[in-house]
Amino acid sequence: MESRRNVELSLLLLALILSVGAYVIVGLAADNEVPSGSAGYGATLAGLFLGAHMVLRWKAPQADPILLPGAALLNGLGLVMVRRLDYAEAAKENYRPEAPAQALWTVLGVAVFVAVILVIRDHRVLDRYRYSWLLLGVVLLMLPVLPVLGREINGARLWVRIGPFSGQPAEAAKIALVVFLAAYLAERKELLATATYRAGPFLLPEIKYFMPLLLAWAASLFVLFFEKDLGSSLLFFGVFVILLYVATGRFSYVAAGLGLFVTGAVIAYNLFGHVQTRVATWLDVWAYYDDRGFQLAQGLFAMATGGILGQGWNQGRPDFIPFASTDFIFAAFGEELGLLGVTAMLLVYLLMVFRGLRIALAAPDDFGKLLAVGLVTSFALQVFVIVGGVTRLIPLTGITLPFVSFGGSSLLANYALIALLCRISDEGTPAPAGRPAPADPGEVTVVR
C-alpha cells in the first residue's frame, strides 16, 4: 500500500512539473519573462494535489495511484491553456479572463475530491439511498427547464443561474443517476436477466422490475427533447445500456438499446432543425464554412497547423476557434502541442479509463463493480463524444473535455467521480473513523 502511494507521489510530481513548466513557458512566450506569479501558482497547485495525496495516504491508502495524478496533469494543462487563451483575448473589449475562475474551480474541485474521500468511507453507504439519488438526479436534470432558473445558451438549455452563480446541473445529475442505476441493477440483475415475457423477438423481464429503468431512459429522452442537449443525452443513454449489459450479461439489452437509440436519433433528426444542421455540417463542413461549420473548420485548421510537433505554447492562434476554452479546447491543444501532445492526452484518458475498469474488476461487491463501470464509462463516453466531435469522427455535440475544458460544474463533477473510483478501489482496508474536515475557505483567496 505504501508503494502505491509512492507511485502516486512521483507521478503527481511529474504532473506538477509539466503543468508549472507549461505555465512558465506561456508567460515567457507572451511577455518574455517568467510570470511573476509562477512560484505562487506552483506552490498552490503543489499544495492542493499533495494535500489530496496526503488525504489518500491517510483515509484510502490502497486507492488507485493513477487517477489523481492523471486528473492533476489534465487539469494543470487545461488551466495553462485557459490562461493562454486569456492572453490572446485580452485585447478584446469587455473580455472577462477565465483563468482566475478556472483556478478557483480547481481549488474547489480538489476540495470536493477530498470531501468525498473523507465523507464516504465505504461506497456501500450510497447503496442505501438509491431512490434519493434517482430523485436528486431527475430534479437536477429538470432544473434548466424551469422558467426562471434555466438559461438557454447556444441552442441548448442546460444552464441554471442562481444569483451570480451558474452551472450545468447535468454534470452532477450524471453521477447521481449512475449511483442509482448501479444500486438498482446490483439488486435486480437476476430478475432482469430472467426473461418471462416475450415481445416480438425480445424476451423481456417483468414490467415492474423494468419500470425504474424505463424512467432513466425517459430522463435521457427528456434531456434530448427539452434541453436540446445531444451530448448529455447520448451520454446518459450510453451509460444506461452499458450498465444494463454488465449487470445482466444479455446482449439483447444492447441490441434493444441500440434500437431505441437509433429510433430516438431518427426522431430527433426529423424534429429538430439544429440536429439536421449538425449532421449536415459533420458530413460536409466546408459547405457550411461561413456559418454553422465555421467553428468546426477553425478547429480543423488549428489541428492541421499544429501538425505533428505543434506550434508550441502561445505560438499558435487557437483563439481563432470560437469557444476554444470549452468545447474546442482539444483543437487548441492540437495546434500548440501537436499530434504528440494530443496523443499523450488521449493516452492519459485511456489509462485513467482502464484503471477505472480495473477497479470495477477488482471491486468486492456487485454495487461497487457497477458503480465503477458506470462512472468510468460516463467519463470515457464524454471524452469520446467531444474529441470525436471536434475531430469530425462523429457529429459535433457541445460537451466539456473532462478536467481540461473551462467550466466549474464539469470540474467539480469529475473530481467527485474520480474520488468515488478511488474510494471503491480502496476496498479491503476499513477506513478509520474520523471527522470529515470541511474544505478550507482560506485556500480560495490564496489563488485569486
Add this chain to the structure above:
Amino acid sequence: MNRQIRRVAVVVLVAFMALLAAPLYWQVLAADRLANDSRNTRVLIKEYSIERGPIVLANNFEVARSVRSTRRGDPLEFVREYPQGPRYGMVTGFYSLVFGRTLAEQEFNSFLLGRAPEQFGQNVTDLLTARETPGGTLVLTLDRATQAAAEGALGGRKGAVVALDPRTGAVLAMTTFPRYNPNQLSSHNPEEIRRNWERLINDEDGPLLNRAAGALYPPGSTFKVVTAAAALENGTSMSDELPSPDVYDVPQTSADIRNFGGSSCGGGGTLTLTEALRISCNTTFAALGVELGSEKLAAEAEKFGFNQPSPYQLPAATSSIPEEQDVPATAQSAIGQRDVRVSPLQMATVAATIANGGRRMGPFVAQRVVSDKGSVVKRFEGEDFGQVIPEQVAGDLRDMMRQVVESGTGVNARIPGLEVAGKTGTAQHAQGRNPHAWFIGFTGSGDRQIAVAVVVEEGGDVGSEITGGRTAAPIARDVMRAYMGGG
C-alpha cells in the same frame, strides 16, 4: 460480471483507437491541405509579418499599401490599406484576415509577398545580409484620370465601364457599381470584418461582384457590330442594299422580329449595311444573321474571344454564343438577344479589336512587378491573338461605327475635335423590365487610343432603341474625353 466488464474494456479500446486515429488524419495526412487553405487565417499571420508590396498606378500612385499596425497588442505587424477607398476595389480585390484574398491581391500574391521564383535572386542577397525581404510592387495599367472619370460618369447607376488601350490590351479603366470598400474587410478586427462581410454578401445589388469582368449580359444591338463583321467577311459590302422591312417574318416560326417600338427603318424597304448599322435596324440584321447561318455568326464572334476563357489576368466570365442554333434563334442572336451572353470586358475587346485594325490583344491590368530597389522583376503583356479579322473589314467597321456616332443612334458620344466610332445597344433581358443600356466605342489620336464598353443595367426604355445611346453613350464619351485630355 467481470466477463462483461472485460468486453466493455475491448469496446473502450476500439473507440479510443478511433479517437487516436482522427487527429492523426487531421494533423498529418490532411495537414498540408488544410494548413494552406486560404481560409486558414493562420497562414495570413505569417504573411502579415512581411511588408507586403504596394499596388500602384503610374507615378507610384498607391491604390493598396501595407503600413505598420498601430493597434496596441496587435500580433499582426502590417495592416493593408486602400488609400483610394472603393475606387480600385474591382481590380485590387481585398486582403482580409478572415476572408482571405481576391483578385490582384490573390493572383499576384507571391509577387506581393516577395516569394515568387523571379524574386529569388533578391531573396538570397537578403538572406546573406539578414534583411527582411519586402514584397514586390505591383504596377497596374489603370489610368488615374480615366478611372476617376469612369466612376464619376457611371455615378450611382448599376452597371460597369471598361476602357482598354486597343494597341496593347492594357486596361485603362474598369469600374462597376455598386462597389465595396476593401478597407472594410482588411482591418485587423475580425468582428468588424464579419459584420461588414455580412452586409456586403446580403446586399441584393451584389457590391462584391465586379460587373465589368464577372457579369454576363445580353449585348443587344452592340452585337450587330459582330454580325456586320461576319457579313463583310462573307462577301457583303458596306454599300450593298439590304432588305429593311418593318416586320421581318422569321422563317420556321410565327414570331416576327420588329424594330424597337415597332418603328420603321425607313428607306423604302432597303438600306445599305452602313445605314442599317447607323440607325440600328433590327430587321436588316436579323435577316443577315439568318442568311449567314448560326455557325458563321458564332465563328465570327469567336474571333473576338467568345466561347473561350478570358485571357484577362484576373477572374472573368466567359462570353458565349451557341455554335448551332435553329433559324429563329439565329435571327435573334444576330441582334444580340436570345442566348448571346457577354461581359463588358468582352465588348470592350470587340471595340478595341476593330480600333486596332483587326488585331486582337487580350486585356491585362497588371503590367509589371518592381522590387523595392526599383528594378523590374517581371513584365506582363496582353496576349496577342494576331490579325483575327482582315484589316479591310476592320476599316469598314470603323467607318460605319463613325457614322453611328456622327449622325446615328450614338450621337451622344460625339467629342468635338475627335473622331469617335461606336455602337449603341438596348438589350432586353426580362419581360416587363427596362432593357440594359449599352455603348461600345473607340477614339484616339496619335499615341493615345482608347476603346470603351459601357453597360447600365435597366438603363434603357422599353420601346425605344435610342435610349441605350442616351444613357450609355455619354458615359463612354466622358471616359474617352478624360483619357484624351479633354477633361
